Amino acid sequence: MVMTRDEKLAKINAHQERVNLIFEKIDTLRLMEKVLTLDNNKILEYIKESGLKGRGGAGFPTYLKWKLAADQKSDVKYVICNADEGEPGTFKDRKILEEQAEKVFTGMAICAKVIGASLGYIYLRGEYNFLVPLLVTKMNVFNDDMKKFGFNFTIDLRSGSGAYICGEETALIESMEGYRGEARNKPPYPAEKGYLGKPTVINNVETLVYCTMIVLNEGKKFKNFGTEISTGSKVFSVSGDADVEGIYELELGMTIQEFVDLFGDGDTKAVQVGGASGFCVPRKKFKETIIGFEGVPTGGSMMLFNSSRSMYHILMNYMEFMQEESCGQCTPCRVGCQQLVKGIQAIKHKKRPASYLDELVKLAKTMRVASKCGLGQSVANPFISIVENFREEIIY
Amino acid sequence: MSDNKQKMINVTIDNKTVSVPENTSILEATRSLGVYIPTLCHHEDLCVAGNCRVCLVEVKGSRTLQASCATPVAEGMEIFTNSRLVRTARKHVIELLLSEHRGECLRCSRNGNCELQALANEYRVDEGLFIDIHKEDQPDISSPAIQKDDSKCIRCQRCVRACTELQSVSALCVAHKGADMKITTFWDKALAYVVCTNCGQCVSHCPTGALTEKNYVEDVWDAIYDPTKHVVVQTAPAIRVSIGEEVGLGPGKRVTKKLVTALRRLGFDSVLDTDFTADLTIIEEGNELLQRLTKALRDNEDVALPMITSCSPGWIKFAEHEFNHSLNHLSTCKSPQQMFGPLAKTYYAEKIGVDPKDMVVVSIMPCTAKKFEAARPEMMSSGFRDVDYVLTTRELGLMIRQAGIDFEKLEDGEYDSILGKSTGAGAIFGTTGGVMEAALRTAYEIVTGREIPFDGLKITPVRGLDGIKEATLKIEGTLNKYNFLEGAELRVAIGHGLANARKIMKQVESGESPYHFIEIMACPGGCIGGGGQPIPTTNELRLQRANALYEEDEKMQYRKSHENPEIIEIYEDFLEKPLGHKSHELLHTSYVKREKN
Numbered sequence: 001m002v003m004t005r006d007e008k009l010a011k012i013n014a015h016q017e018r019v020n021l022i023f024e025k026i027d028t029l030r031l032m033e034k035v036l037t038l039d040n041n042k043i044l045e046y047i048k049e050s051g052l053k054g055r056g057g058a059g060f061p062t063y064l065k066w067k068l069a070a071d072q073k074s075d076v077k078y079v080i081c082n083a084d085e086g087e088p089g090t091f092k093d094r095k096i097l098e099e100q101a102e103k104v105f106t107g108m109a110i111c112a113k114v115i116g117a118s119l120g121y122i123y124l125r126g127e128y129n130f131l132v133p134l135l136v137t138k139m140n141v142f143n144d145d146m147k148k149f150g151f152n153f154t155i156d157l158r159s160g161s162g163a164y165i166c167g168e169e170t171a172l173i174e175s176m177e178g179y180r181g182e183a184r185n186k187p188p189y190p191a192e193k194g195y196l197g198k199p200t201v202i203n204n205v206e207t208l209v210y211c212t213m214i215v216l217n218e219g220k221k222f223k224n225f226g227t228e229i230s231t232g233s234k235v236f237s238v239s240g241d242a243d244v245e246g247i248y249e250l251e252l253g254m255t256i257q258e259f260v261d262l263f264g265d266g267d268t269k270a271v272q273v274g275g276a277s278g279f280c281v282p283r284k285k286f287k288e289t290i291i292g293f294e295g296v297p298t299g300g301s302m303m304l305f306n307s308s309r310s311m312y313h314i315l316m317n318y319m320e321f322m323q324e325e326s327c328g329q330c331t332p333c334r335v336g337c338q339q340l341v342k343g344i345q346a347i348k349h350k351k352r353p354a355s356y357l358d359e360l361v362k363l364a365k366t367m368r369v370a371s372k373c374g375l376g377q378s379v380a381n382p383f384i385s386i387v388e389n390f391r392e393e394i395i396y
Numbered sequence: 397m398s399d400n401k402q403k404m405i406n407v408t409i410d411n412k413t414v415s416v417p418e419n420t421s422i423l424e425a426t427r428s429l430g431v432y433i434p435t436l437c438h439h440e441d442l443c444v445a446g447n448c449r450v451c452l453v454e455v456k457g458s459r460t461l462q463a464s465c466a467t468p469v470a471e472g473m474e475i476f477t478n479s480r481l482v483r484t485a486r487k488h489v490i491e492l493l494l495s496e497h498r499g500e501c502l503r504c505s506r507n508g509n510c511e512l513q514a515l516a517n518e519y520r521v522d523e524g525l526f527i528d529i530h531k532e533d534q535p536d537i538s539s540p541a542i543q544k545d546d547s548k549c550i551r552c553q554r555c556v557r558a559c560t561e562l563q564s565v566s567a568l569c570v571a572h573k574g575a576d577m578k579i580t581t582f583w584d585k586a587l588a589y590v591v592c593t594n595c596g597q598c599v600s601h602c603p604t605g606a607l608t609e610k611n612y613v614e615d616v617w618d619a620i621y622d623p624t625k626h627v628v629v630q631t632a633p634a635i636r637v638s639i640g641e642e643v644g645l646g647p648g649k650r651v652t653k654k655l656v657t658a659l660r661r662l663g664f665d666s667v668l669d670t671d672f673t674a675d676l677t678i679i680e681e682g683n684e685l686l687q688r689l690t691k692a693l694r695d696n697e698d699v700a701l702p703m704i705t706s707c708s709p710g711w712i713k714f715a716e717h718e719f720n721h722s723l724n725h726l727s728t729c730k731s732p733q734q735m736f737g738p739l740a741k742t743y744y745a746e747k748i749g750v751d752p753k754d755m756v757v758v759s760i761m762p763c764t765a766k767k768f769e770a771a772r773p774e775m776m777s778s779g780f781r782d783v784d785y786v787l788t789t790r791e792l793g794l795m796i797r798q799a800g801i802d803f804e805k806l807e808d809g810e811y812d813s814i815l816g817k818s819t820g821a822g823a824i825f826g827t828t829g830g831v832m833e834a835a836l837r838t839a840y841e842i843v844t845g846r847e848i849p850f851d852g853l854k855i856t857p858v859r860g861l862d863g864i865k866e867a868t869l870k871i872e873g874t875l876n877k878y879n880f881l882e883g884a885e886l887r888v889a890i891g892h893g894l895a896n897a898r899k900i901m902k903q904v905e906s907g908e909s910p911y912h913f914i915e916i917m918a919c920p921g922g923c924i925g926g927g928g929q930p931i932p933t934t935n936e937l938r939l940q941r942a943n944a945l946y947e948e949d950e951k952m953q954y955r956k957s958h959e960n961p962e963i964i965e966i967y968e969d970f971l972e973k974p975l976g977h978k979s980h981e982l983l984h985t986s987y988v989k990r991e992k993n
Binding site for chain 2: 163165180181182185187322323324325326327328329330331332334335336337338339342343346352359362363366368369370371372377
């Protein structure tokens with residue numbers, strides 16, 4: 001069943017309108033007024049009931065993060081909005097910040113109320129600095145509004161400098177404290193000891209907006225979408241060889257086949273789900289692969305590749321990206337990435353036998369368990385999923 | 397944790413149950429069971445980094461392996477230190493490190509004492525699994541003291557942590573990311589042009605040969621072989637308790653007399669002792685202190701107090717960069733090494749009938765900064781470069797091995813004279829608190845005419861490895877000349893490690909320092925923990941070396957610098973009096989203001 005582009009758009013839009021949580025216009029002030037009267041446990045219950053998991057990609061349950069921070073005994077706590085959107089192929093946080101900044105701020109304020117924070121920060125990707133004037137203007141209004149409510153919570157903004165690693169929450173904290181962006185040892189987790197050593201909740205832009213909407217709808221609606229494991233919806237950034245590109249909020253739990261039917265150009269060979277740290281799904285697995293935490297999780301990046309694309313070049317591109325964006329502190333990630341790049345080049349140029357690819361897969365598996373942070377651990381995702389599904393393309 | 401009732405945590409390690417205090421790392425817990433987990437970026441002097449990933453272990457229920465150095469135990473944890481997953485990962489990590497390391501072991505000064513080499517050996521990584529990707533960087537040889545070869549660097553950041561945490565210097569830092577990540581200096585300047593104090597703690601903490609001292613062994617051999625040269629050697633206090641360790645006799649051995657014989661066997665023409673000039677330093681510095689106290693307390697003159705010792709060239713350069721408004725607090729006394737140089741090339745040369753232009757002065761130091769100190773342009777008061785070459789303990793060890801000397805079997809030898817006799821006070825210069833103790837033994841006696849009232853002359857409050865030590869000495873029964881000091885409390889402090897020096901100096905700069913006299917040594921533990929000492933250096937080793945020095949002190953015929961017969965002789969014969977004209981010419985110096993970056 002091949003659809004025309006118009007038919008696809010119509011279906012996508014219908015889907016979007018049915019979900020419509022992130023970009024729905026709401027009265028955030030009225031919501032805040034209400035939130036301030038709510039019991040913190042009630043709010044936590046909404047979040048818990050919703051089953052919301054972090055939308056940055058790692059998928060940690062938001063409720064647990066908030067609860068852990070709320071339980072910490074400390075006069076000073078922080079809420080940080082992770083707007084260091086750096087995953088290749090994601091660009092949804094930018095649009096959310098442009099269009100729905102108030103809902104992001106509101107999410108932060110709700111979190112602040114629950115955990116007992118009076119300061120919040122937006123850590124903005126350096127490449128998004130053009131958003132600073134807009135965000136500061138809106139932030140000032142929001143801060144004034146909070147003051148009027150008598151709610152002691154202020155939001156400030158920090159700019160990143162373009163390092164991918166700073167999207168990792170402990171590296172983000174290091175960067176905010178003025179140090180090199182390098183992941184910390186965990187435990188302690190940021191919810192226990194985060195920014196300046198104080199309990200800190202770090203949530204992705206989109207996660208915070210969902211929190212706003214979950215509280216607005218008193219825990220309803222969000223959970224109507226998705227699956228049991230992947231509740232709710234998600235904003236996708238669709239790019240590559242797609243008939244329909246752009247940013248769309250869709251229900252979690254659809255199969256890649258359904259997704260490709262809606263967005264693909266009819267010749268989709270593979271979909272890279274979750275960017276350079278995500279998984280490559282080949283055509284033969286489209287039908288059985290669910291987009292969500294039970295299948296392939298994603299921070300939103302959906303890149304479609306058709307049969308004109310060389311998977312070798314795609315893999316090289318991701319590996320070179322990782323080789324450059326590794327912070328360089330831990331051995332498996334710093335050296336491992338270089339070895340993966342050099343290794344597949346050597347195989348391609350017949351300097352190493354094809355069987356060396358198996359050694360590289362073993363190395364990638366070690367990187368998955370031995371690297372210090374999520375960056376190095378996730379290099380194995382694209383590497384193994386591309387190599388195992390497109391072995392011939394890599395070797396010959 | 398000061399809790400008396402420390403919470404105990406039960407864990408199983410390789411199926412054995414063990415109970416350890418809360419906040420113990422998995423690594424510490426395994427060691428208590430006698431299980432050995434290899435480490436690389438871990439060093440007991442430094443904060444936990446968890447970045448080399450050599451010490452990974454498997455924890456049941458955890459998605460990833462855990463760095464045992466960085467992971468605290470938790471109740472009920474099941475830990476596996478040698479599972480298939482662990483072994484594979486560890487082998488991979490070692491292979492990866494080797495692939496970025498220029499593995500020219502046979503040409504490396506750390507061959508045989510390299511932590512990476514040892515690991516490679518343990519894991520039999522001889523098949524070269526991965527592609528060699530080491531960078532072809534040329535070593536930075538700009539510094540007269542320290543050489544940095546990035547091609548051997550494995551990015552464990554021990555040097556960075558030593559430079560930052562122990563020394564608060566931060567000359568070394570991490571720059572760039574990913575494949576380009578490297579250890580460098582601010583703005584990638586050469587080491588000679590940054591705030592580096594040449595202390596060598598980076599060298600001492602480097603697991604490989606990426607950071608080494610600048611080696612002058614061949615130059616010294618050349619001098620020894622040159623029949624026209626009279627080569628004089630001086631030995632620093634701390635060498636006599638560490639050279640044994642370097643040549644394989646184990647830590648904390650007093651081998652002064654064998655050292656003398658070894659040096660003679662190497663071909664040095666005169667074997668003399670920096671301990672002698674350590675005693676001389678005490679006389680000059682003690683009198684300088686009393687002069688400052690007299691001016692301040694009796695004459696109400698404006699004079700800089702507290703006075704701070706100036707024996708440690710790493711500390712001096714640190715002060716010149718970081719506290720250059722307070723340089724007047726530094727004693728003007730040269731260090732013992734630099735007092736020795738000009739005396740050798742004037743007084744001693746004349747005595748033995750050698751033209752100073754044909755004299756070569758070599759010093760054996762526990763220190764890399766001494767190489768820089770000897771090269772300072774003002775250190776030419778003999779009319780020649782006062783000290784020509786400085787070798788570390790490690791370099792001397794190398795010479796001894798090259799010469800085929802079986803150190804343990806050497807007969808005892810005695811230092812030549814003059815500039816060879818010393819006291820116990822000179823010996824303890826080599827450990828933190830030692831200069832202070834030696835100075836107090838002499839100064840107290842000058843002021844009161846009586847011996848310092850401590851059992852066996854042991855001033856215990858100034859001993860030990862606490863970062864900053866303080867003591868107060870009440871002065872009673874003064875001689876007439878010093879009656880303005882009657883009843884005064886002399887307040888002293890001792891700091892070692894430049895991070896502690898910084899704390900002390902912040903007080904000095906703000907005018908809130910409560911002390912009269914401060915001893916500062918750049919290296920943790922003082923010279924026994926110097927950057928030129930045997931590798932590794934740990935607190936246990938520092939204590940063993942320090943104890944050996946205190947033993948040396950107790951066994952000496954004379955234990956107070958002013959009783960050294962050669963000191964008495966040199967004043968009568970040559971220097972005339974402390975702080976006199978000749979002293980100022982040869983034994984005192986001035987300092988320069990340096991930039992902060």
